[in-house]
Amino acid sequence: MPVLTARNDGGSRFIATFSQFDATVTTDAAAGHGGDGTSFSPIDMTTAAVVNCTGTLMAIKARSMGLDVTGMTLAGSHTMGKGMIGAIEMAAAVPCETDERQRESIVRAARNCPVRKSLHPDIAVSLTVKWADGTVEAYAD
Numbered sequence: 001m002p003v004l005t006a007r008n009d010g011g012s013r014f015i016a017t018f019s020q021f022d023a024t025v026t027t028d029a030a031a032g033h034g035g036d037g038t039s040f041s042p043i044d045m046t047t048a049a050v051v052n053c054t055g056t057l058m059a060i061k062a063r064s065m066g067l068d069v070t071g072m073t074l075a076g077s078h079t080m081g082k083g084m085i086g087a088i089e090m091a092a093a094v095p096c097e098t099d100e101r102q103r104e105s106i107v108r109a110a111r112n113c114p115v116r117k118s119l120h121p122d123i124a125v126s127l128t129v130k131w132a133d134g135t136v137e138a139y140a141d
Contacts, residue, residue, distance in 0.1 A: 053114065054074065
């Protein structure tokens with residue numbers, strides 16, 4: 001059974017339905033690329049997948065260490081390269097106090113995101129983390 005089915009809804013707009021949850025996601029090309037730009041583009045969804053996967057793994061690792069990251073936020077953006085995504089930049093704000101060992105574990109978990117690992121190796125991925133004490137650290141591939 002397929003994980004999802006996608007149906008064209010006119011032009012370059014597609015509605016993907018996820019079988020297991022009966023949830024839908026609509027995508028369309030950006031206005032400058034033949035779409036009407038009223039929904040996520042597939043490239044936006046790629047960025048969202050990396051950001052959400054990264055955040056999920058950070059939260060799971062934090063929880064395993066007894067930390068509460070409720071309210072943690074992540075922001076992401078991408079820049080285009082030659083015919084593909086060139087870079088994905090992420091910023092996370094971790095709301096709970098952490099020690100150095102916990103920080104290292106959380107960042108290591110973030111770097112193991114399977115979505116991130118599935119990207120083309122030429123796509124640069126960076127993560128900047130603002131910790132609860134105000135410290136900001138940047139990590140890049």
